[in-house]
Amino acid sequence: MNAESVISRLATKTFGRRIEVHGSLGSTNDEAKRLAAAGAPEGTVVVALEQRAGRGRQDRTWIAEPGKNLTFSIVLRPGLPADRLGVIPLFASAAVASRVSAVCGKPAGCKWPNDVLVSGRKISGILCESTITGTRAASVVVGIGLNVNQVEFPAAIAGDATSIALETGSESDLPGTLASLLGDLESAWRPEDPGWPGAVVGEWTRRNVVLGKLVEVVRGATTIAGVAREVTEAGTLRIETGGGAVEVAAGDVHLR
Numbered sequence: 001m002n003a004e005s006v007i008s009r010l011a012t013k014t015f016g017r018r019i020e021v022h023g024s025l026g027s028t029n030d031e032a033k034r035l036a037a038a039g040a041p042e043g044t045v046v047v048a049l050e051q052r053a054g055r056g057r058q059d060r061t062w063i064a065e066p067g068k069n070l071t072f073s074i075v076l077r078p079g080l081p082a083d084r085l086g087v088i089p090l091f092a093s094a095a096v097a098s099r100v101s102a103v104c105g106k107p108a109g110c111k112w113p114n115d116v117l118v119s120g121r122k123i124s125g126i127l128c129e130s131t132i133t134g135t136r137a138a139s140v141v142v143g144i145g146l147n148v149n150q151v152e153f154p155a156a157i158a159g160d161a162t163s164i165a166l167e168t169g170s171e172s173d174l175p176g177t178l179a180s181l182l183g184d185l186e187s188a189w190r191p192e193d194p195g196w197p198g199a200v201v202g203e204w205t206r207r208n209v210v211l212g213k214l215v216e217v218v219r220g221a222t223t224i225a226g227v228a229r230e231v232t233e234a235g236t237l238r239i240e241t242g243g244g245a246v247e248v249a250a251g252d253v254h255l256r
């Protein structure tokens, strides 16, 4: 995969039109944040064939076999107030789920806050990082790891991970998959529309695999157990616990 192989397959106006494809990089989110700080326009994409320090949420490492998967980040400039950015992980996970479902020919589910599952296993993880100036977002970097052609996973995650290749039995073209996904993300990106957060929540809810289920949300030493009831436009998860409704903004959901 190189920049030209992606650009030649793009049907977007801006997403991916500026693109860096690196053989090896620490983290694409770090490089995208550096470019954003230097004024890179919305839609700038950073791809790495290999990440030496790929990051996940909650200080975890993102492990992906070099050259087999998509690990990339997009610079977004939503111009939204900082307290409205929680919808962006929902937007990204719904768009990824839509593409994955189309490619795999089976349902892809959104698991709060921003995982995408197929056959009950994680196929994609998303890490959104914002830079705030005053009360508004100067930029949001959306980092996406999508398991595409990897068919063997380290023992620690083997039971929880899947890939497009494992789900379909065939290899996918990485630049083509990235170009299609960038098209889906651009089509769904309408932050200037006042009705957009509601539409994103609707789309995410349609694809979700957590609402109505008994869950445990773990964040550090705290665990909240109850029935997941709703995801809000702020990106929070409302849980009905024995002691009343609780809204959580971050954590890992375990389905019970």
Ligand code: BTN
Pocket (backbone or CB within 6 Å): 026, 027, 028, 029, 030, 051, 053, 054, 055, 056, 057, 058, 060, 062, 070, 071, 072, 073, 115, 124, 125, 126, 127, 143, 144, 145, 146
């Ligand atoms: C998670 O599931 O915890 C989120 C994983 C996000 C991984 C992607 S890979 C591309 C981008 N660069 C990173 O360092 N992380 C994100």
